[in-house]
Amino acid sequence: MSDIQVARRQRRWHIAVFLLPALIVYTAIMIVPLAQTLNLSLFHNDAQNAVHFVGIENFRTLFVEPRWAAQFWNALRNNFVFFLIHMVVQNPIGIALAALLSIPRLPGRAFYRTAFFVPTMLSFVIVGFAWKLILSPIWGVTPSILGAVHLKWLFAPWLGKESSALITVALISVWQFVGIPMMLIYAALLGIPDEVIEAAEMDGVVGPSQFWKIKLPLILPTIGIVSVLTFVGNFNAFDLIYSAQGALAGPNFSTDILGTFLYRTFFGFQLQLGDHYMGATIATVMFFIILAGVCAYLFLIQKRMRRYQF
Amino acid sequence: MASLALEKVTKSFGKTDVIKGVDLDVREGEFIVFVGPSGCGKSTLLRIIAGLEDQTSGHVRIGDQVVDAVPPAKRGIAMVFQSYALYPHLNVRGNMGLALKQEGIPKAEIEARIKKAADILALDALLDRRPSELSGGQRQRVAIGRAIVRQPKLFLFDEPLSNLDAALRVNTRIEIAKLHRLLGATLVYVTHDQTEAMTLADRIVVLNGGRIEQVGSPMELYKNPANLFVAGFIGSPKMNFIGGAIAAEHGAQTLGIRPENLEIAADGPWSAMVSHVEHLGSDTYVYVEMAEHGLIAARIVGEALHQPGEMVRLKPVPEFLHLFDENGLALPRPA
Secondary structure, three states: OHHHHHHHHHHHHHHHHHHHHHHHHHHHHHHHHHHHHHHHOOEEEOOOOOEEEOOOHHHHHHHHOHHHHHHHHHHHHHHHHHHHHHHHHHHHHHHHHHHHHOOOOOOOHHHHHHHHHHHHHOOHHHHHHHHHHHHOOOOOOHHHHHHHOOOHHHOOOHHHOHHHHHHHHHHHHHHHHOHHHHHHHHHHHHOOOHHHHHHHHHOOOOHHHHHHHHHHHHHHHHHHHHHHHHHHHHHOOOHHHHHHHOOOOOOOOOOOOHHHHHHHHHHEEOOEEOOHHHHHHHHHHHHHHHHHHHHHHHHHHHHHOOOOOO | OEEEEEEEEEEEEOOEEEEEEEEEEEEOOOEEEEEOOOOOOHHHHHHHHHOOOOOOEEEEEEOOEEOOOOOHHHOOEEEEOOOOOOOOOOOHHHHHHHHHHHHOOOHHHHHHHHHHHHHHHOOHHHOOOOHHHOOHHHHHHHHHHHHHOOOOOEEEEEOOOOOOOHHHHHHHHHHHHHHHHHHOOEEEEEEOOHHHHHHHOOEEEEEEOOEEEEEEOHHHHHHOOOEHHHHHHOOOOOOEEEOHHHHHHOOOOEEEEOHHHEEEOOOOOEEEEEEEEEEOOOEEEEEEEEOOOEEEEEEEEOOOOOOOOOEEEEEEOHHHOEEEOOOOEEOOOOO
């Protein structure tokens, strides 16, 4: 009896020792900053620069005070549009590319796979700047390329028009990141055993109906993961818009998303002074939006989804 | 009329010839087993019949139709895979009904066929379960059910028992034999296990290195193997081969004798030393070391009390001697 207790106590100690390094690192770089951010969002400084506890006053300011609310709701709406474009363009294209890549005996498979994945490895700064040049109405190649096929009338300064800037930036991001859903889904497709596919061939389930009836249901769990990754990535996005459109996310804030809004608020930009307390408030709101999205996935969707063992 | 015919079928993967010209006629309602060591091409041959692989040359005929360019689903065949290959996302009913739905068969008819197959295979209680909720034996039955509902002219089984444990394998073997009698359909079955081949087949096709070594009923192959390979492959423990002077006495290069046709008798002509004894209850396998000829197995009915190291004399039953020439081909029995 007492022997068992001694053994148990010893085991507990070594578990703690092994967990400690990870715990320290995680606490230092994740938990403390997060707690600090959440804490900071509950304070504000007054005209004399004295800091007061203000409770949820910052959130009220952000949501309802006209000057802040207009910017916040604009950024949030843009962010949802940004996310939706990824969901309806990036992920279906990723799935389609993966399905094409998994065609048996496809010539040049390795080349296509690499070619589609390369943009993902490029820096945001390069992608943003390169596309800015490509689409520039003054020295960009797009007008002349379109002109060469007599489609010049199609061209517009897409990045410079309020109506099209957000869509254009989102499509640039899609171009950059389509490799990630493609790779994940390609791996899932390769995981389907050959015999199951052959059984489908024997059953007359071939071509597109084989994809819809056999393959797609088997890769649904992966598509779920891809959707969550897209959601988290999009609501944390900042870099591409900053490098293509600048911190003001022009024209006239039409490409402003929560990331760029947070950046301007927290660090200040041009005439706007940095406000750590309102910045932390936006960061907190972003944290809760992402938390809500991930929780909705984990508790509502993933629970109903089956993982298949083959 | 042949239900399945292979005409000079060959298959090469790059420079490797896997099937080197196979001719075969399968009669209506026959249970044919392809057997051979791994890599002999038996699975490839089955996949060619199924249409999952294209032959390099030659023709496949199913019924009265040449099916070389016909896709698998249109060949009027159904296949049971080694890993069962059930659709993990569909329940048992869905697995069995998918092919019929794809063909556009009316719902009531699909239901009726599933019901009938489920009755035959005792799957009624499992129709709403998914493959992950079934045991290996149940999955096997679903895989067979998926084949039955299509009412094919020809069933193909690719090593269907190799993922089952030993006890279940024997039971399922008996069920497959019963099922074949019940359905009366032509069935081609691939296995590497000669016991399965012996117990199930109407005719066995022994394959080796991409060629047919011999085709015949199980007892035909057992009693009159056409060559050394078939003689050694069919039967367990395998046939003893003796060369040298003893074979020469009979005018052969190699002499074959099955373990059960060897007696241990004081007046036997061959002297040997017992090296190992296996007691199986019903039989005893006595392995003896014979000078120049190596290990020889003798199968004694009942219990035989021999000790390793003991010297014994072996007596072959003369009418069961098999003689092979220098090319390994069987010579006619000495009269």
